[in-house]
Each structure stands twice: as C-alpha cells, then as structure tokens.
Amino acid sequence: MHQVTLGMIGGGTVGSGVFHALQRNGDLLAARIGVRVKVQKVAVKAVDEPRPYRIPRAVMCTDWQRVVQDPQVNLVAELAGGTTVARTMILTALKLGKPVVTANKALLSAHGEELFAAARQYGTNLYYEASVCGGIPIIKALREGFVGNRITHLYGIVNGTCNYILTRMKCEGAEFADVLKDAQAQGYAEAEPSLDVDGFDAQHKIGILASLAHGFWVNPRDIYVEGIRALTRADIQFAGQLGYTIKLLGIIKRIEESPARTPRGRIPSARIQVSVYPALVPNAHVLASVNHVFNAAFVRGDIVGDTLFYGRGAGKDATASAVLSDLADAALDLKFGTPQRVPPFVPHERAGAVVPIAEVVTRYFVRLNVVDRPGVLAQISALLGAARIGISSVIQPESREGASVPLILMLHDAPSGAVTGALKKIGRLAAVRSAPVMIRVEDLC
Ligand code: NDP
Numbered sequence: 256m257h258q259v260t261l262g263m264i265g266g267g268t269v270g271s272g273v274f275h276a277l278q279r280n281g282d283l284l285a286a287r288i289g290v291r292v293k294v295q296k297v298a299v300k301a302v303d304e305p306r307p308y309r310i311p312r313a314v315m316c317t318d319w320q321r322v323v324q325d326p327q328v329n330l331v332a333e334l335a336g337g338t339t340v341a342r343t344m345i346l347t348a349l350k351l352g353k354p355v356v357t358a359n360k361a362l363l364s365a366h367g368e369e370l371f372a373a374a375r376q377y378g379t380n381l382y383y384e385a386s387v388c389g390g391i392p393i394i395k396a397l398r399e400g401f402v403g404n405r406i407t408h409l410y411g412i413v414n415g416t417c418n419y420i421l422t423r424m425k426c427e428g429a430e431f432a433d434v435l436k437d438a439q440a441q442g443y444a445e446a447e448p449s450l451d452v453d454g455f456d457a458q459h460k461i462g463i464l465a466s467l468a469h470g471f472w473v474n475p476r477d478i479y480v481e482g483i484r485a486l487t488r489a490d491i492q493f494a495g496q497l498g499y500t501i502k503l504l505g506i507i508k509r510i511e512e513s514p515a516r517t518p519r520g521r522i523p524s525a526r527i528q529v530s531v532y533p534a535l536v537p538n539a540h541v542l543a544s545v546n547h548v549f550n551a552a553f554v555r556g557d558i559v560g561d562t563l564f565y566g567r568g569a570g571k572d573a574t575a576s577a578v579l580s581d582l583a584d585a586a587l588d589l590k591f592g593t594p595q596r597v598p599p600f601v602p603h604e605r606a607g608a609v610v611p612i613a614e615v616v617t618r619y620f621v622r623l624n625v626v627d628r629p630g631v632l633a634q635i636s637a638l639l640g641a642a643r644i645g646i647s648s649v650i651q652p653e654s655r656e657g658a659s660v661p662l663i664l665m666l667h668d669a670p671s672g673a674v675t676g677a678l679k680k681i682g683r684l685a686a687v688r689s690a691p692v693m694i695r696v697e698d699l700c
C-alpha cells in the first residue's frame with residue numbers, strides 16, 4: 256500500500272488528538288483511501304508537558320525544523336498555533352514542496368492570501384478544514400458541495416468557547432469567569448482566551464467563510480466584531496422573557512449586487528455584511544437550541560435553499576476528525592500527483608466589498624438603567640423618534656418612584672449608525688444611570 260510520512264508540529268489539544276485518532280482509525284483510513292498515513296515525528300515545545308493523549312517520547316522532538324526538513328517527511332501538519340513562527344513553519348514546508356494541513360484560523364485570517372500564493376508557487380497545497388467549526392466539514396461544503404450556488408446568507412455559531420459560556424450562563428445562571436475556566440480546562444479555549452470571548456476567533460473564522468462564499472479575500476479589519484464579555488445575566492434573562500436566546504453570531508449576508516446588470520460572462524460583484532456580534536435569536540429558530548461547545552452554520556444558497564450544519568466546534572476529537580479529512584485529501588493528492596486538484600481558495604469576485612456596520616439594518620434590544628420618574632420614557636422616545644427609530648415593545652419591572660430600574664426597549668428595524676447615535680444622546684440624560692446596552696436582534700430569515 257502507498258504510504259505518506261507525516262511530520263506534525265504541535266502535540267497539544269489538537270495535535271495529540273490527531274495522533275490518537277490516527278492510532279485508533281489509521282487502518283480504517285488506509286482501507287478507505289488506499290494510502291497509509293505514518294507519523295514520523297511530532298515537534299513540541301517541551302517533551303514532558305502533560306497532554307490530553309499520550310505521544311511516545313521516541314517520536315517527539317523540540318525543533319520544528321527537524322520535522323519540516325526531514326527528507327522522509329512528505330506531509331506536514333501545523334498544529335502549534337500563533338501567527339508568527341507558525342507562518343514561518345508553513346512557508347518553510349511549502350517552499351520544500353510539502354503540502355501542509357493546518358487548523359490555524361488566526362494565521363489564515365492574517366496571512367491566508369500569502370500562504371495560498373506560496374502553495375501555488377511551489378506546486379503544492381494548503382488544507383484547512385479544521386480551522387472553522389471544529390468537526391463540521393464546512394470548508395468542503397462551501398468550496399465543493401455548494402460550488403454551483405450563490406451563497407446569500409450564512410449565520411454561524413462558530414466559537415465553541417463562547418457558546419459554552421452563554422449556554423451555562425443561561426441554563427445554570429453561572430458566572431462568566433467560572434465558565435471560562437471550565438472551557439479552558441476542556442481544551443476549547445485559545446491559548447489567549449480573549450481571542451474567544453472578545454470575538455476575534457469568530458472574526459477569523461467568519462472571514463474565511465465569507466471569502467470562500469463570496470470569492471474575494473475579506474480583510475479582517477473590515478469585519479465588525481463585538482464579543483460576549485459585556486453580556487450580563489440580566490440581558491440573558493430579559494431576552495428569555497421576550498422569547499429569545501442570546502448567541503454570538505457570525506453573519507455573512509449578501510446585501511445587494513452591484514452593478515445590477517453585467518456584461519455576459521461577468522459575475523455581478525456583491526456588497527456583503529460580514530460581522531460578529533451577540534444577537535437575540537428567536538427561541539423557535541433552530542440556532543437558539545445549539546448549546547454548549549456545539550457550533551452550527553445555517554447556509555442559504557440560491558439553488559440549494561436552506562441547509563444546516565451542526566457539530567462540536569472545538570476540542571481534541573472533533574478537531575482531529577477535520578484534520579484527518581485534510582490528511583486524507585493530502586495523501587490522495589500526493590499519491591496521484593494532483594497537488595492543486597482543489598485549490599485552497601479561488602478568487603472569482605474581486606470587486607466585492609464589505610458594508611460598513613453603520614449601514615447594517617437590524618432590530619434591537621436595548622437595556623437602560625433609569626430613574627423611575629414621570630417623563631423619562633417620553634424623553635427617551637423623543638430622542639429615538641428624532642432619529643426615525645420606532646419602539647416595538649417596552650418592559651419595565653414595577654418599582655418605587657425615584658428608584659433605579661431597568662427599562663427594556665425593543666426597537667424596529669434601523670441602521671446601526673442611527674441607533675448608536677441616538678443611544679449616545681440617551682446615555683447623557685440625567686435620568687439614565689449607566690451606559691445603555693444595545694444588542695442586535697436577528698430574525699434569521
Ligand atoms: P495547544 O496549546 O494545546 O497546543 C499547541 C502545541 O504546539 C503544543 O503541543 C506546543 O508544545 C506546541 N508548540 C507551540 N509552539 C511550538 C514551537 N515553536 N515549536 C514546536 N511546538 C510548538 O493548542 P491547540 O492544540 O488547542 O491549538 C492548536 C491550533 O489549533 C491553534 O491554531 C488553534 O487555534 C487551532 N484549533 C484549536 C482547537 C481547539 O479546540 N483547541 C479547535 C480548532 C482549531 P507543548 O505541548 O510542549 O506546549
């Protein structure tokens with residue numbers, strides 16, 4: 256049987272998961288694809304670190320160059336993380352003509368185009384299924400399964416750590432900091448957990464998905480990001496009373512085609528919304544029931560209609576499953592000498608653009624902390640009215656006159672810029688005791 260020799264960089268959560276998965280299902284993989292994947296070496300920082308799954312000392316080393324430069328290694332997996340040394344690791348392997356499998360979405364977000372160009376230049380390939388949504392094969396789905404579709408909408412719960420935290424805050428009333436510690440212990444969180452909770456990991460992933468869906472490489476700087484750090488249990492509870500669940504959503508929405516008519520053979524370029532923010536999702540929508548570390552991507556194509564992908568979005572085994580899928584593709588490409596059979600990214604809509612968040616129209620949940628006295632609601636609704644923003648419902652728990660009380664407003668569709676401007680003015684009213692909280696409402700239709 257044909258054999259490829261794998262050199263791995265990284266033997267932590269994902270790396271040790273891959274090592275273990277190959278031990279467990281390597282024979283099955285070989286029987287299915289007719290190629291055996293043999294692990295030659297695994298580079299780590301410190302051999303004696305505890306790992307989720309055991310890796311024999313005999314295969315470990317502490318110099319990634321020994322892995323990449325080993326003449327017997329003809330396939331490299333970068334599972335170390337980070338955006339500096341990892342870039343050098345991948346470029347070094349590609350320059351040697353060795354295909355690379357990576358799970359590193361932060362690196363792809365920052366340097367994807369450069370790495371894809373290097374793969375092309377050196378006649379090899381870069382595979383990255385594990386970089387988005389853990390075990391869900393969403394990259395393959397967008398790039399291959401939906402190749403004949405124009406993607407009009409993608410709503411994704413793409414960060415397992417945030418979804419785990421939000422689920423436990425909602426279901427158990429747990430504290431943010433305690434649940435984050437649990438997510439770290441389970442191996443879900445990034446080495447720097449602010450990447451998760453401040454929305455940047457989701458930004459990296461949603462940028463990759465938007466680029467694949469729309470054919471131009473989306474600059475992460477154009478993606479509006481809000482994380483979940485500022486959410487309180489009060490927001491989660493009030494949203495629940497109104498029939499919603501708060502989720503950190505990645506949103507890719509085709510807003511308009513431009514120009515409307517194109518010469519024959521030219522594809523109209525799109526203006527798309529690409530953003531990451533916490534949003535109220537109606538409880539009746541399937542995404543509201545995606546809990547704990549699970550991820551989901553709701554994808555609408557102009558031919559296929561609505562589709563839904565669901566699975567574990569982080570953790571050693573789910574992520575290893577996605578890496579194995581890439582190892583199989585790479586092994587087959589090595590066997591058949593077809594390195595660019597499926598190019599990592601094909602730009603086909605270079606004139607596309609991301610719409611600024613200020614222009615994005617949604618509904619809103621607003622929580623204010625106000626003094627309960629006559630005329631306050633009138634002042635607030637006057638400021639909203641002046642900005643042409645309508646109120647669709649109001650909740651204010653009963654209290655003593657003169658006491659501070661939460662005031663929840665649901666607002667009709669309005670551009671984000673208008674709402675932000677009006678809330679700034681509302682925040683300056685004497686009766687408003689703390690900065691207004693604004694969370695978007697997504698009807699997901
Ligand atoms: P870990 O921190 O658990 O593992 C990183 C591994 O890389 C460790 O084994 C570490 O060595 C090794 N390493 C780091 N720097 C070097 C270096 N310079 N030379 C050699 N080895 C090095 O991270 P994860 O496994 O969680 O994440 C790895 C990648 O996968 C990241 O890009 C992450 O974003 C991505 N990812 C993670 C998921 C998850 O659920 N955790 C899911 C999807 C993607 P040592 O063990 O000695 O410290």
Ligand code: HSE
Pocket residue numbers: 386387388389413414415416417443444445451456568569570
């Ligand atoms: N930290 C990431 C998450 C890992 O929680 O989703 C998977 O990409």
